[in-house]
Amino acid sequence: MAGVSDGDAAASDSSTADDAERTNATMRGSKVVVDDVGKVYESDRQRVEALSGVRFTVNDGEFVCLVGPSGCGKTTLFRTIAGLEAPTSGEIRLDGEPVTGPGTDRGMVFQEYGLFPWRTVRENVAFGLEEQGVRGTERTDRIDEMLQLVGLTDFADAYPKELSGGMKQRVGIARALAVDPEILLADEPFGSVDAQTRDMLHQELLRIWSETEKTVLFVTHDVEEAVKLSDRVVVMAADPGRVREVVTVDLDRPRDRTEPAFGEYVDRVRRLIGE
Numbered sequence: 115m116a117g118v119s120d121g122d123a124a125a126s127d128s129s130t131a132d133d134a135e136r137t138n139a140t141m142r143g144s145k146v147v148v149d150d151v152g153k154v155y156e157s158d159r160q161r162v163e164a165l166s167g168v169r170f171t172v173n174d175g176e177f178v179c180l181v182g183p184s185g186c187g188k189t190t191l192f193r194t195i196a197g198l199e200a201p202t203s204g205e206i207r208l209d210g211e212p213v214t215g216p217g218t219d220r221g222m223v224f225q226e227y228g229l230f231p232w233r234t235v236r237e238n239v240a241f242g243l244e245e246q247g248v249r250g251t252e253r254t255d256r257i258d259e260m261l262q263l264v265g266l267t268d269f270a271d272a273y274p275k276e277l278s279g280g281m282k283q284r285v286g287i288a289r290a291l292a293v294d295p296e297i298l299l300a301d302e303p304f305g306s307v308d309a310q311t312r313d314m315l316h317q318e319l320l321r322i323w324s325e326t327e328k329t330v331l332f333v334t335h336d337v338e339e340a341v342k343l344s345d346r347v348v349v350m351a352a353d354p355g356r357v358r359e360v361v362t363v364d365l366d367r368p369r370d371r372t373e374p375a376f377g378e379y380v381d382r383v384r385r386l387i388g389e
């Protein structure tokens with residue numbers, strides 16, 4: 115009897131250890147590890163559990179979208195990974211190192227552009243390089259390279275107010291990539307542009323992603339956008355903000371929205387969200 119239960123205990127211990135070992139191994143190879151992250155916003159009047167037990171990984175060079183309804187904690191998670199917000203519990207690790215604040219290893223793009231209106235396109239793209247103390251021809255060359263990457267060479271000396279929404283967002287991408295971050299973080303970057311421009315920006319972003327081999331973490335509430343772009347879609351649910359499921363999008367690129375398989379992924383993610 116004792117022998118049997120010892121045996122059982124040993125067997126289950128070793129399978130747990132194996133699982134833990136496998137999990138650790140996967141996590142070690144990951145660029146980003148979101149490890150049991152919780153976030154509570156507390157004030158005198160209310161307590162909001164914005165994130166609870168959020169756990170997923172992003173591999174080096176992977177394109178991952180976070181998708182979910184308004185209020186499910188996407189921006190909170192984005193800000194936590196960016197290091198702008200500290201988690202209440204759990205931890206984010208980049209290349210195995212806990213995130214304690216923002217860093218040049220992460221470039222950020224926001225919905226509202228966040229461009230400096232008094233700076234030209236070139237001067238906007240220069241911002242992070244100035245911060246890093248990159249000067250002279252090294253800086254000019256890098257800016258030229260970025261402007262070329264996003265197709266804005268001819269608009270180098272224009273001001274943001276002279277640009278369309280799509281062009282402003284391309285400046286945002288160029289500025290984020292200028293300092294050569296390892297990870298590009300984007301929070302609903304194409305939420306303010308029209309559908310046609312958005313399609314064009316998707317193609318541009320996918321081209322930039324494959325040319326630069328960056329890891330991309332992209333927040334959206336648009337399910338079609340997530341299926342169009344991602345290797346994997348992290349589907350979130352609200353109250354509290356949590357991961358419902360991680361869906362691997364096994365479709366070749368470029369992807370065609372009119373393909374039945376594309377529609378099946380969209381339907382599956384929509385069902386998970388409860389749309």
Ligand SMILES: Nc1ncnc2c1ncn2[C@@H]1O[C@H](COP(=O)(O)OP(=O)(O)O)[C@@H](O)[C@H]1O
Binds near residue numbers: 187
């Ligand atoms: N600074 C804050 N203070 C208090 N509550 C917040 C704050 N930021 C976000 N929240 C709350 O946390 C939840 C998640 O918000 P958010 O991360 O913005 O979601 P999403 O980006 O998915 O729409 C919401 O209920 C929101 O009201």
Ligand SMILES: [Mg+2]
Binds near residue numbers: 189
């Ligand atoms: Mg948001």
